[in-house]
Structures are given as C-alpha cells and as structure tokens.
Amino acid sequence: MAILFSNEIMDAVVKELHKAIDSVQIITAYCKEKTLKYLDSQINTEVKEKKLLVRFRLDDILKGSTDFEILRYGIEHGWEVYVRFDLHAKTYIVDNKRGLVGSANVTNSGLNIGKSGNMEMAAFVDVEPGDIDKISGLFNDAILIDSDIMTNLKKQYDLVEKEERKEGLSWDNSILKLFNPHINALFSYELPDDFELKSGEYFSFLDEFFDGNKDKLKEIFRWSNIYLWLLDTLRKNDGCMYFGELSASLHNTVVSDPKPYRKDIKKMLANLLRLIEELEMEEIVIDRPNYSQRIRMKNY
Known part of the structure; x- marks a missing residue:
C-alpha cells in the first residue's frame, strides 16, 4: 500500500x-x-x-x-x-x-x-x-x-450570511431534527473528563481549547459522538431516562480495551451532564424529581 x-x-x-x-x-x-x-x-x-x-x-x-x-x-x-x-x-x-x-x-x-x-x-x-x-x-x-x-x-x-458573527451558528430545528445518527459504539476517549469551563481549558474528547466563546464550544459539542449517542439513546427510551439506567447503557456501549469500570463510567456521565447544563443545550432537560437525576429530551 x-x-x-x-x-x-x-x-x-x-x-x-x-x-x-x-x-x-x-x-x-x-x-x-x-x-x-x-x-x-x-x-x-x-x-x-x-x-x-x-x-x-x-x-x-x-x-x-x-x-x-x-x-x-x-x-x-x-x-x-x-x-x-x-x-x-x-x-x-x-x-x-x-x-x-x-x-x-x-x-x-x-x-x-x-x-x-x-x-x-x-x-x-x-x-x-x-x-x-x-x-x-x-x-x-x-x-x-x-x-x-x-x-x-x-x-x-x-x-x-451578512451577519458579523460567523462562529457557533447552526441550522434551525427543522433541519437538525432530520439528522438522527445511530452511534452503536463509543471509546472512553470520546467521553469528557473533569473540567472547568474557563478560557484555556482543553477538552480532550473534543480536541478543542475553550477560548471563552461558549457558543462556539456548544456547536462543536453538539456534533460530538457522545452527545449524538445521548440523543439517540433517549429517543429509543421514549425521550426520558434516569441516571442509573443511562449509566448502564453507556457502560454497554463503550468498547475500549480495557473497558472502564462502572464507577469511571458514572463519573464520565456526570461530567457529560454537567457540561450539558453549563452549555445550556436546548434539547436536554436535567432535573431530580426523586433524588436521582432524570435526563429527558425537551418537547419529545
């Protein structure tokens, strides 16, 4: 070759x-x-x-x-x-x-x-x-x-087209909802580590430094495999899951060798949910109706 x-x-x-x-x-x-x-x-x-x-x-x-x-x-x-x-x-x-x-x-x-x-x-x-x-x-x-x-x-x-702002823009939901990729496998490096949302922070799972532009990071994160996996998994479960069952699903999806322990998967999932909240992703609502976190798709 x-x-x-x-x-x-x-x-x-x-x-x-x-x-x-x-x-x-x-x-x-x-x-x-x-x-x-x-x-x-x-x-x-x-x-x-x-x-x-x-x-x-x-x-x-x-x-x-x-x-x-x-x-x-x-x-x-x-x-x-x-x-x-x-x-x-x-x-x-x-x-x-x-x-x-x-x-x-x-x-x-x-x-x-x-x-x-x-x-x-x-x-x-x-x-x-x-x-x-x-x-x-x-x-x-x-x-x-x-x-x-x-x-x-x-x-x-x-x-x-004529706006000065050229980063962090996305098609509206009439287009985005047409794209529903199926993520059947994930590697542990595609999941977020602990982070601080501050300028200069490196998000390894996105291969991106945060320069203070939250809209730009939000748009990059929107098309990461882990976020697409989350949306797809929620759709398959009537748009709503609790932390425990979502953690189990994520553990079954990660194929890294060696595979992370369940406690590590739970930590990565917690990091993912915190990033979703800090970036204010419009598609996801996270609350705690019965002590456990509930993750659901908005307007599902």
Whole structure:
C-alpha cells in the first residue's frame, strides 16, 4: 500500500475516476463547487450512481470552507447529495472495490489544485464488503437533499450570511431534527473528563481549547459522538431516562480495551451532564424529581 502525498493524491483520484464503471462515492468534510465540477468532469457519463456526502454545517458555509452551491450543482448533474453534521472523513470510492482514504477534502487546497495546496496524505486500499456496509451506514444516517430541504437551507443561509458573527451558528430545528445518527459504539476517549469551563481549558474528547466563546464550544459539542449517542439513546427510551439506567447503557456501549469500570463510567456521565447544563443545550432537560437525576429530551 503506497502512501500518496499532495499532488500525487489528485493524480491518483483522477486516474481511478477514469476507471469507474458503475459507481463513485465521495465522502468529504469540506467541498468547493469548482473542485467538485472538475472531479465530475473526469467521470464517464455512463456511470449510473454518483453519491456525495458532505459535513455541511452552517458555520462551514459561512466561513467559506464549503460552497452552498454544491447542493444545486450536484443534484443538477446526477449526484445524490447527502449531508451530515458530524463528518470528518475524506474518502473516494470507485465501483465499491477501490477506495482512497486520507486527509484530502474536495477543495483546491485539499487536492493541491493551483498554488495554495495543503500538505496532505492518503492511500488507496481494496474495499471489502464489510467496509461497504459501514459506508452505507454513513449515507443511511445522513440527510438526502431534495428541493424542499435545499430551499429551507438556502433561506436560513441567506438570513445570516451578512451577519458579523460567523462562529457557533447552526441550522434551525427543522433541519437538525432530520439528522438522527445511530452511534452503536463509543471509546472512553470520546467521553469528557473533569473540567472547568474557563478560557484555556482543553477538552480532550473534543480536541478543542475553550477560548471563552461558549457558543462556539456548544456547536462543536453538539456534533460530538457522545452527545449524538445521548440523543439517540433517549429517543429509543421514549425521550426520558434516569441516571442509573443511562449509566448502564453507556457502560454497554463503550468498547475500549480495557473497558472502564462502572464507577469511571458514572463519573464520565456526570461530567457529560454537567457540561450539558453549563452549555445550556436546548434539547436536554436535567432535573431530580426523586433524588436521582432524570435526563429527558425537551418537547419529545
């Protein structure tokens, strides 16, 4: 398995796209319209299935990391366009057989087009049937963009585009509720340690320093695996659970080796709930009706 660097990645991607017969799947955190157009032009017109999965957070669009126009371009040129809000992967898959996995987004800098290329690394791998099942799961949990959803997204984007505030903004609940990912496994490093919500504090499970901007940290936390797991678990339990049963569920979900003790899981869960309260997450209500903490989804 050869490791590819920078401009080698683009050459390899184009070479594989030329070979595509049945399908092309692109998974990328960021995506620029000009780069997508170029990749699309390298695909044989007889390829029937083209799928694009993008992270597409509102603040990504406002900061210019991703172009809003990729939605319309993709749909008009035969792509099924999906969006998630927790995506970090960069993967290019051809005919469900070959895949490039690495750090290169579908942007000029990611694929080293022009003079402003990043130093990226990637490698081509053979894709096994089990891998395809996992990748299909990413698409199944994502939001498939249609004209109505695109109109709603555009309306929200236009409302905030000219605002000075560019961090910590999110789509409204009419969009967020469409994204219900299923988190079937967690590692202990994805759970919060003890913390103080003060400037300079490092949240290792988010790989993020708190700079005093609570809205920014709140938006990053919103798409962490542990918070998505919590929402999904509550939905499966009629929107409400008590601390003990939630702790047991979390213990069964964590797959780290060695697995943390139950007392450690309870401490991490307590840290999670305290962070939810301090960040004032709108979706969750935490109270104590019978001495034990009750965690429930608001307006479930």
